Structures are given as C-alpha cells and as structure tokens.
Amino acid sequence: MFSTAKKHWVLISASAAFVFLVITPTLPFIQQVNTSLASPKDHAETNFRAPKLNVWADLTATEAEEVVKFLFENTNLNLTPSSLATSHENQILLIEVLQPNKSDALNYLVGSYTAPDRWARVAIVQSATEEALIVNYKVGPLPVKKATEILALDFCYNSGRNYVPNPLAHQAELQVWALSMIMNISDITQALLGNEVDIFDPNGLTAGGRISFMEKHIMIMWMYFALSNPTGGTSTLLPQGLYAKIGRTTSFSRTISVKLIFLADASTRNSSNWKVLQWYYNNVLYDTADDLWKAINTPGFKKAPVNSDGRWTETVDFSHGHGDRSKPPPIMVQPTGARYHVDEEEKYVSWMGFEFYMRTSSDAGVALHDIKFNGDSVIYELGLQEALAHYAGDDPMQGGLEFMDTSFYMGRLMFELVPGYDCPAYATFLSTSYHFGENTVVNNNSICIFEHTADYPIQRHSSNTRVSVSRNTYLVVRFVSTVWNYDYTFDYIFYLDGTIEVKVRASGFIFAAFWTGNEVNEDEYGFRIHDALASSMHDHVLNFKADMDVAGTENTMVRLGVESITMEYPWDDDRIKPRNTMHLVHYPVEKETGLNWTRNSGEMFIVMNQNKTNEWGEKRGYRIQPGSGIGSPTHLTILNSTALGKSALWASQDLWVLKRKDTEPRSASSLNFLDPLDPLVDFSKFVDDEDIVQDDLVVYFNLGMHHVPHSGDIPNTLMHTSSSSVMFTPFNFHDRDPSRLTSQGVQLDIKPKGAKPRYFGETYQKGVNLEKTDLEPDLTQFGGSSGN
Structure with missing residues (x-):
C-alpha cells in the first residue's frame, strides 16, 4: 500500500527524476509542517549587534x-x-525574500546609502487553467503599502520566462489512479511477492516513480514497487524487482507569456489519459499485466527472490556490543563560554x-x-x-x-x-x-x-x-x-x-x-x-x-x-x-x-x-x-x-x-x-x-x-x-x-633540568565544574511542539 509516512514529501514528489506516491488527505502540493523544538542552552551574547541590517535575511x-x-x-x-485547494485551483506555493542586487547591498554596507527595498518572490501553483504551470512573481516594495505591486519575476531566469509547466498538477488524481492500479494487480503482487505483502497494510507495499521527459511535451514514468517501512524509512533498501511503465502525452505551449494570471475555468484532468505501457520483471519485458500473469502461470517461470525486511536494515544495535562500549567516549567542553559572537536577530x-x-x-x-x-x-x-x-x-x-x-x-x-x-x-x-x-x-x-x-x-x-x-x-x-x-x-x-x-x-x-x-x-x-x-x-x-x-x-x-x-x-x-x-x-x-x-x-x-x-x-x-x-x-x-x-x-x-x-x-x-x-x-x-x-x-x-x-x-x-x-x-x-x-599554545624551552613552558594565550588556571547536561544533553524534549 502507499505509505502514509512523511506526508510532507507530497510536493517534492513531483520531480522530473522521481515521484514518491503517497496517499494523503491534504492538498496535493503542500502539507504544512511545523517542527517546534526544544531549545538547548543559549551561549550567545545578548548585547552583540551587527554593524548593519541583514539585507539578505528572509521575510519575517x-x-x-x-x-x-x-x-x-x-x-x-x-x-x-492551500488547505482547501484541489489540483484544479490556483494556490500559493511559497513566499520568500527576493535577494537584492549586489551593487545596492554594497552601497548600503560600505556607504551612507539606505538599505535596498525589500521584495518578495512568490511562486503560484496555477492549476485553474487548461495548461497547469508554476509561476514566479515579485511583490514589493515591502512592507505592503500603496506603491506595492506584483510583477512577473523573469530577470533572474535566462529562459526569459517566469513559469514552468507542471506535468503533475493532478497528482492527487494520479495517486488515486495508481492505488487502484495496484489493487487491480494484487493477484500478481501476491504471486510474485507472497501473501506476506498486504497492499492494505501501511507497512506493506509502496510505490515510487521515475519520470523521464522523452522529448518536448512527452514524458513517461517507470513505477517501481518496494516494501514500506514508515518508521525506519528503509524502503529504498527494499525494492521487489517489479516495475510498471506508465505513459501520457502533454500539450504545454511554449508561446505563453505569463505576466499575470486572470480568471479562467479549470479544464478536466482525466486520469484515464494515463495507462500502463509495459511491465518489467526479472529481466523480461511484458506488454500487459495479462501477459505477465500468463507467464507467471507458465511452467518453468522463474521467480526472483523476495527482498525481505529485518534487523539488517536497523541503523542501531541495542545489544551489549563491544565490552568498552559501556564507557562513554571523550567529548569536548567549553568551560569559559563562547569565544564567538552572534547577533541572532540579524544572523551576524x-x-x-x-x-x-x-x-x-x-x-x-x-x-x-x-x-x-x-x-x-x-x-x-x-x-x-x-x-x-x-x-x-x-x-x-x-x-x-x-x-x-x-x-x-x-x-x-x-x-x-x-x-x-x-x-x-x-x-x-x-x-x-x-x-x-x-x-x-x-x-x-x-x-x-x-x-x-x-x-x-x-x-x-x-x-x-x-x-x-x-x-x-x-x-x-x-x-x-x-x-x-x-x-x-x-x-x-x-x-x-x-x-x-x-x-x-x-x-x-x-x-x-x-x-x-x-x-x-x-x-x-x-x-x-x-x-x-x-x-x-x-x-x-x-x-x-x-x-x-x-x-x-x-x-x-x-x-x-x-x-x-x-x-x-x-x-x-x-x-x-x-x-x-x-x-x-x-x-x-x-x-x-x-x-x-x-x-x-x-x-x-x-x-x-x-x-x-x-x-x-x-x-x-x-x-x-x-x-x-x-x-x-x-x-x-x-x-x-x-x-x-x-x-x-x-x-x-x-x-x-x-x-x-x-x-x-x-x-x-x-x-x-x-x-x-x-x-x-x-x-x-x-x-x-x-x-x-x-x-x-x-x-x-x-x-x-x-x-x-x-x-x-x-x-x-x-x-x-x-x-x-x-x-x-x-x-x-x-x-x-x-x-x-589568535592561536593558543606553548613554547617549551628545553633546559638540562627540564623544560620551561611559555604559553601564548590564556590557559586554564583551575578545574571546572560541569553539569551532567554539559556532558550528555537532556534529549527528552527533542522534537517537542509549540506554536508557529
């Protein structure tokens, strides 16, 4: 079955190289993830300040x-x-700062010029049109005021465009189609992989895909099948040797000039445009699932081994191990505090x-x-x-x-x-x-x-x-x-x-x-x-x-x-x-x-x-x-x-x-x-x-x-x-x-009765008292949640 682990991979899965198909109730491009975490002891100074504003800092x-x-x-x-958008509607993908031109930044840093205006880069997933696109805009100057405007962001792309086609805008429909396809071949997967692989088990079968753009407007995807491991993330070690080739033609025009999106009716994205073109198993290509099924039931058919999960994929061993493992290893400490200085607000x-x-x-x-x-x-x-x-x-x-x-x-x-x-x-x-x-x-x-x-x-x-x-x-x-x-x-x-x-x-x-x-x-x-x-x-x-x-x-x-x-x-x-x-x-x-x-x-x-x-x-x-x-x-x-x-x-x-x-x-x-x-x-x-x-x-x-x-x-x-x-x-x-x-060390003048050390830089003059957390931090709050 499609893994529901790491749901935030949904957007990323729509890559030209690889598609990792996950069934999730959230929007097809983004699931908001907040990892609010415990803060370790702060060693930075509170009164240290950057000489200038950080003109490259991301938006607040x-x-x-x-x-x-x-x-x-x-x-x-x-x-x-975004929380309501379907694959037929327009939504915000991301917002981040648009970096200032170097000349403007240097004028501010080394002269008496004011800081350059701040602008935002905005990426819009445009799916409410016949041709799905991802479009880049710039919004500014910030903060938002009467003079703020939205313009096509194209000066930084030497293609001359501010958009790319989005061949997987209908990813949610594709996920449903692929799940249905897997369920329809359950007889094949069970015959090849055994009854232990249950497509309805989240720890069972998962599928991913590799997309290839064959030529303009034409792409195919090879889907592979693997065992899922939602907790350990080891599915890339568990391929099962079964592959399906899926094809679809696209019709993206290269003559579009996208300056601003206008209201448009969404066209139907029909998952029936997708079909399985070939199957591949154990070094043999099959044109249809029926051909593969017939081969499975033919005497002499050679089945490949099942790649089973087990302790061999676990990254740690909690057993006794080597005898000296019971002793903690050497670590570094910083008894007198940090020698570096950080302005956390300006990231300086x-x-x-x-x-x-x-x-x-x-x-x-x-x-x-x-x-x-x-x-x-x-x-x-x-x-x-x-x-x-x-x-x-x-x-x-x-x-x-x-x-x-x-x-x-x-x-x-x-x-x-x-x-x-x-x-x-x-x-x-x-x-x-x-x-x-x-x-x-x-x-x-x-x-x-x-x-x-x-x-x-x-x-x-x-x-x-x-x-x-x-x-x-x-x-x-x-x-x-x-x-x-x-x-x-x-x-x-x-x-x-x-x-x-x-x-x-x-x-x-x-x-x-x-x-x-x-x-x-x-x-x-x-x-x-x-x-x-x-x-x-x-x-x-x-x-x-x-x-x-x-x-x-x-x-x-x-x-x-x-x-x-x-x-x-x-x-x-x-x-x-x-x-x-x-x-x-x-x-x-x-x-x-x-x-x-x-x-x-x-x-x-x-x-x-x-x-x-x-x-x-x-x-x-x-x-x-x-x-x-x-x-x-x-x-x-x-x-x-x-x-x-x-x-x-x-x-x-x-x-x-x-x-x-x-x-x-x-x-x-x-x-x-x-x-x-x-x-x-x-x-x-x-x-x-x-x-x-x-x-x-x-x-x-x-x-x-x-x-x-x-x-x-x-x-x-x-x-x-x-x-x-x-x-x-x-x-x-x-x-x-x-x-x-800036280095610290020692010069030893060698004398007949011993060496005379001369130190450059300060040395420790007395012992230090360390807390347990200086040696082994308290990790019980790791990953603790808080608000955005």
Missing part, C-alpha cells in the same frame, strides 16, 4: 502575512487557500577576525554573505545552488534515476539538530523559518554554530633547544538537510589563518537496486549486498556559488602551473648540464570558462586582485583547492545526460569562473526539474566568452563523489567515507601568518 512572519493578504486581495490571481557572526551574515532559502538552506577577515573583503556570497545524484543500472528504475534535490526544498528539510551528537552540547542553536502556502513553517535548532579544537595542531616545530606547538581551533556553521533517504551535513568552516572550507558529508540509506542474480552483468553497476539487493553506482555533484571579492570586487583568476623544465644554470658542472627541474608558470584566465582539478595537482587556481599587494609587493589572493574530503571533488561522469537534459550543465566540470551579473544570481532553479529540456535556468548560457580580467568574478564549484556502495553501506552510508570539501586559502593575502595572533 509579519512580512509574509502581509504578502499573503496582498495576494488574496488581487482577484486576478484567482487564489484558493564574528570570530577571531572573521565576520559574516547568514541567510536561509527554502530550496538551498544556509548561505553566507559579506565574509570579511580582519576587515578585508573575501567572499560576497557563498552558498549551495543545487545537489544532484545521478544513477546507472540495468533495471528501469536505476537505469535513468536522477535527483535534483533543491526541488525537495532542502532548506525546509533542515530539521532539528541533536545536541551532543550533531553538534557539541555547548553550540549555539538557531531557528529557521519558511513560508509555504499561507503559513510560516518553523524549524527550531536547525543551525548550529560552535568552535572546535582539532585533534592535530595548526603549527608545530621542534629543535634541539625549543619546541613550539599551537592548538588548531576553528569555527563551524552547520546544518543538516534530510532529503528522503539521505542526510546531508553541510559545514562552513573558518580557520585562524583566514582559510574558509565548505564541506558536505552524506549518510543515510542508499537507493539500492534489486538483485536478480544476472550473471551476464554481474558487478557492472554495483555489488550484491544482501539476499536480493544490489548496490547502485551513482554520482553526487553539489554545486556552490562563491562570489569572490578578494580585497575588493575587481579580481582575476590565475592558473599557477607547477611544470617540469630543462634548464642550464651557469653554476652547474658541465657533466650535469642541462638540469631537469621545475618552475612556476602563470596563466591568467582571460575569458569565462570551466576548469577541472588537474592531474597530480599540477595547477593552482588563485583568485587575486591585481591592484592590491601585500607588504612584499605580491598580489593579494585566495587559492581555491580540494579540501579535506576523501578525494578531489568530482564532476558528473555522464556527459549529455538523457535524464537531465539542460537542467544541470554546471555538473560537467569541477568549477567555473564567470563574470558576475545581477541577471545570473543562481546556477540553477529548483523548478528546473519540471522542464529539464528547456529549463528556467540554462547554465550553458552563463559561459559566453566574456572578458574577466580584473572584473567582479563568481566561481561556481562542485563538491561530490563517485559513490559505489558496498556491503559496508548497509544499513547506512558512513559520513567519513562520503565527504567532500573545497578550501579557500589565503595566498599572499597577508604579510605573514595571521594565526599567530
């Missing part, structure tokens, strides 16, 4: 309520409240020379703005753009499966963090809020900020008479987005020398394939990992934007090559001339382009300001390099993906250096998944051969990995085996290492 609940009222007063929109953070603003978006989570170090500008904007997973396999599901995770609204899926586990108990926890439909969704404690000391020093050196060593402390801004089967942990990490690291780790249940025992393609796409389960190879590619402002807005990207060379030096003996050695070669990147990490790290990518030098006359810069993940970040293996179309062309190379434009604020749109062949944002149009020497540069870079799951990924993928990061490291940016003024 009051601002969103005013916009909702304004929209409903506009009768041309023909809106129905200061730590050891770093300062920056935070914002959240419904689709991409936390981004940072106006990052400075010791007063110098480094990065104007740093944030996630899109998270892609692309699979390969020898069944109809894995063979074309791909996810565009911002279509799941990753910001909205930033749930409560577990103190003492996701983040140290002493961390500062912040809430986030989003505006879906007419309601504000609050996720408390969904961001944590903490300082941490690494298990290795930032600097050390020993000599015959002296040892010096410095503790390596760093600041972390962390959030976790749970996108169905995967939990992505995102970190922005700040180091004492001015380095900034962006890191992602993944854990959760893999989207596994059914194991048929087909020896022809054995281990071609993965490995057998359970009785009737195979791993499924896939690429993770997560795209980030870094709007570089290294010592100002005029920057140049330089490829600094480390190259071999044969040279003759006058001091060399004739017997060893010429000498084989190496040298540095500077290659300024003069045009917009894409780059890949070079073999043997043979080039360094440095963004530098040609007009700003340090004390030694060297151009100030920041190097961009792979960070501390399990390997160099990857790009997509598949070129010209038939599943992705033009929706994710940023994934074809490791990083891109481009000229910044207000009309290109994002490398992707969360609505690209609905129209991959003609997406709202086509990244290929960003790279148009413009000159970029000493210009305002944006670097789009990818994190990710080629994930080939193995038996160790059962039941969960482990974070230390699935991490990826990129670092931005000062390169001649300073006159010398600035961490000397």
